[in-house]
Amino acid sequence: xxxxxxxxxxxxxxxxxxxxxxxxxxxxxxxxxxxxxxxxxxxxxxxxxxxxxxxxxxxxxxxxxxxxxxxxxxxxxxxxxxxxxxxxxxxxxxxxxxxxxxxxxxxxxxxxxxxxxxxxxxxxxxxxxxxxxxxxxxxxxxxxxxxxxxxxxxxxxxxxxxxxxxxxxxxxxxxxxxxxxxxxxxxxxxxxxxxxxxxxxxxxxxxxxxxxxxxxxxxxxxxxxxxxxxxxxxx
Amino acid sequence: xxxxxxxxxxxxxxxxxxxxxxxxxxxxxxxxxxxxxxxxxxxxxxxxxxxxxxxxxxxxxxxxxxxxxxxxxxxxxxxxxxxxxxxxxxxxxxxxxxxxxxxxxxxxxxxxxxxxxxxxxxxxxxxxxxxxxxxxxxxxxxxxxxxxxxxxxxxxxxxxxxxxxxxxxxxxxxxxxxxxxxxxxxxxxxxxxxxxxxxxxxxxxxxxxxxxxxxxxxxxxxxxxxxxxxxxxxxxxxxxxxxxxxxxxxxxxxxxxxxxxxxxxxxxxxxxxxxxxxxxxxxxxxxxxxxxxxxxxxxxxxxxxxxxxxxxxxxxxxxxxxxxxxxxxxxxxxxxxxxxxxxxxxxxxxxxxxxxxxxxxxxxxxxxxxxxxxxxxxxxxxxxxxxxxxxxxxxxxxxxxxxxxxxxxxxxxxxxxx
Numbered sequence: 106x107x108x109x110x111x112x113x114x115x116x117x118x119x120x121x122x123x124x125x126x127x128x129x130x131x132x133x134x135x136x137x138x139x140x141x142x143x144x145x146x147x148x149x150x151x152x153x154x155x156x157x158x159x160x161x162x163x164x165x166x167x168x169x170x171x172x173x174x175x176x177x178x179x180x181x182x183x184x185x186x187x188x189x190x191x192x193x194x195x196x197x198x199x200x201x202x203x204x205x206x207x208x209x210x211x212x213x214x215x216x217x218x219x220x221x222x223x224x225x226x227x228x229x230x231x232x233x234x235x236x237x238x239x240x241x242x243x244x245x246x247x248x249x250x251x252x253x254x255x256x257x258x259x260x261x262x263x264x265x266x267x268x269x270x271x272x273x274x275x276x277x278x279x280x281x282x283x284x285x286x287x288x289x290x291x292x293x294x295x296x297x298x299x300x301x302x303x304x305x306x307x308x309x310x311x312x313x314x315x316x317x318x319x320x321x322x323x324x325x326x327x328x329x330x331x332x333x334x335x336x337x338x339x340x
Numbered sequence: 341x342x343x344x345x346x347x348x349x350x351x352x353x354x355x356x357x358x359x360x361x362x363x364x365x366x367x368x369x370x371x372x373x374x375x376x377x378x379x380x381x382x383x384x385x386x387x388x389x390x391x392x393x394x395x396x397x398x399x400x401x402x403x404x405x406x407x408x409x410x411x412x413x414x415x416x417x418x419x420x421x422x423x424x425x426x427x428x429x430x431x432x433x434x435x436x437x438x439x440x441x442x443x444x445x446x447x448x449x450x451x452x453x454x455x456x457x458x459x460x461x462x463x464x465x466x467x468x469x470x471x472x473x474x475x476x477x478x479x480x481x482x483x484x485x486x487x488x489x490x491x492x493x494x495x496x497x498x499x500x501x502x503x504x505x506x507x508x509x510x511x512x513x514x515x516x517x518x519x520x521x522x523x524x525x526x527x528x529x530x531x532x533x534x535x536x537x538x539x540x541x542x543x544x545x546x547x548x549x550x551x552x553x554x555x556x557x558x559x560x561x562x563x564x565x566x567x568x569x570x571x572x573x574x575x576x577x578x579x580x581x582x583x584x585x586x587x588x589x590x591x592x593x594x595x596x597x598x599x600x601x602x603x604x605x606x607x608x609x610x611x612x613x614x615x616x617x618x619x620x621x622x623x624x625x626x627x628x629x630x631x632x633x634x635x636x637x638x639x640x641x642x643x644x645x646x647x648x649x650x651x652x653x654x655x656x657x658x659x660x661x662x663x664x665x666x667x668x669x670x671x672x673x674x675x676x677x678x679x680x681x682x683x684x685x686x687x688x689x690x691x692x693x694x695x696x697x698x699x700x701x702x703x704x705x706x707x708x709x710x711x712x713x714x715x716x717x718x719x720x721x722x723x724x725x726x727x728x729x730x731x732x733x734x735x736x737x738x739x740x741x742x743x744x745x746x747x748x749x750x751x752x753x754x755x756x757x758x
Binding site for chain 2: 161164166167186187190191192193194195199201205207208209210218219221222223224266
């Protein structure tokens with residue numbers, strides 16, 4: 106993959122205003138941020154601070170009211186819905202807070218799903234899915250459907266699916282929100298290991314201090330503005 | 341940017357199939373509705389076609405044949421004054437009647453008459469027939485239930501309907517007197533022994549006609565060689581235009597050549613509007629069905645809003661989402677159609693020899709109905725019913741599928757994230 110100026114993500118003057126009738130809510134105001142390839146960034150802040158909105162816009166799921174967002178060198182505001190779908194398919198992995206998996210597919214099929222969209226051959230797909238599931242510690246559970254997995258296991262399947270096609274960027278929105286602290290630590294450790302081993306950029310939104318301790322870079326938002334952006338010392 | 345890859349049919353089918361069975365009860369209700377809808381379409385059509393076919397068949401067999409040739413004016417005044425030359429005097433007619441276009445034919449004398457027993461008198465139509473040629477052409481050759489069928493054109497016996505026999509308060513082998521007019525407008529009468537009794541549908545036919553040998557009737561009426569009508573059967577009662585034109589050319593000038601539908605406009609109209617009826621019937625059933633189908637799919641799409649947002653976030657294109665919902669609908673339609681066709685077959689099988697409707701048939705005799713209704717299952721109706729459900733079902737599914745594909749990812753996902 107090609108990343109201009111080593112930037113995985115570049116935001117310039119990004120604002121987002123939600124309008125409900127005459128009421129305008131400024132979810133994000135004039136955000137400027139550069140995130141380099143291979144970084145492990147935590148977006149923190151209280152509920153309503155704009156973390157999720159920023160992630161949505163970086164992922165091309167939502168459109169900024171003003172400003173420019175560039176992901177892997179592509180200006181999102183210049184792309185069509187179809188091109189955005191392609192960008193997400195080939196360059197971005199998502200881990201959501203809940204309801205991450207397709208309920209009618211098994212763990213392995215969920216992991217394979219993105220590769221199927223990418224047109225990867227069946228034998229290659231299955232092999233890679235099994236490898237990734239092993240990597241996230243789910244060997245033996247590959248044929249279970251989401252309803253037969255615990256919340257932590259489901260999140261690990263989601264992470265496996267996010268990383269299986271080696272995207273440039275993984276966006277995780279409160280991935281540990283529904284997990285206990287032990288499972289939360291396991292998941293974050295896993296993501297850090299993957300970040301270290303395959304060099305994928307991670308941007309994780311959280312308001313959990315336990316998650317923030319895994320960050321290499323911590324960006325704090327408050328009322329839609331970045332109020333703090335610091336590199337965290339490696340532990 | 342690489343071009344988005346289309347999801348393989350196998351994956352779309354797998355997703356659609358599994359999604360279909362997520363809500364077993366709802367899917368089974370919808371499948372039952374489709375199956376019953378198709379069953380209703382085909383079954384009712386088979387009954388309607390059977391009814392109309394039977395009415396037309398009765399009409400054709402009653403005496404009309406597919407085509408009849410008369411002298412001009414006969415149909416307005418069916419008397420001995422309006423005769424046509426017999427077939428053996430017309431080489432052109434002989435050639436046509438012996439060609440492969442004509443399956444069977446006969447010529448008849450047919451005049452109004454009065455029949456008298458020792459107790460009762462009734463007005464009837466006296467028909468002089470060639471008994472051999474009537475076999476396969478009209479009902480009379482196959483409907484004798486008591487006594488014998490007349491053996492030749494010179495047979496002196498009379499064939500009388502069961503109902504008329506009862507009304508005349510007479511019996512087989514007893515004598516009756518027939519009275520009519522000869523060509524000189526003089527009374528022509530003759531005594532006949534009742535040689536055979538016929539039973540037929542509709543029962544009105546049993547009281548309307550009596551049959552004698554052609555030459556015997558000719559002698560009774562003191563007439564020359566003319567006949568009242570020539571009746572013939574072609575190969576298909578729906579396609580008679582060409583045969584009618586040939587008959588018109590071969591018959592005497594000004595001959596009145598008419599198809600069964602022209603002689604009986606009510607029946608002709610029934611046949612012509614039958615396909616229209618069927619289409620309307622199919623549309624009504626389908627409309628009822630489509631509300632259920634669209635509602636089921638919309639519910640399924642609504643329930644899956646979060647997932648649709650998820651797969652969009654993962655990079656699935658709108659076209660694939662549309663396809664996924666459509667395939668789900670097609671699978672449901674196909675299973676429903678198969679079940680409906682099997683149900684039709686299973687329910688038609690036990691009644692293929694006919695359904696006894698004698699309880700109501702008497703009241704419907706005026707329309708030419710019989711006491712046994714034979715369902716007429718036609719392949720084209722089965723194909724049409726299945727095509728209507730499948731094609732219109734897919735069209736009806738386009739709306740929910742389109743709704744699913746047009747979901748904005750963030751709006752779909754927000755339902756989860758908030």
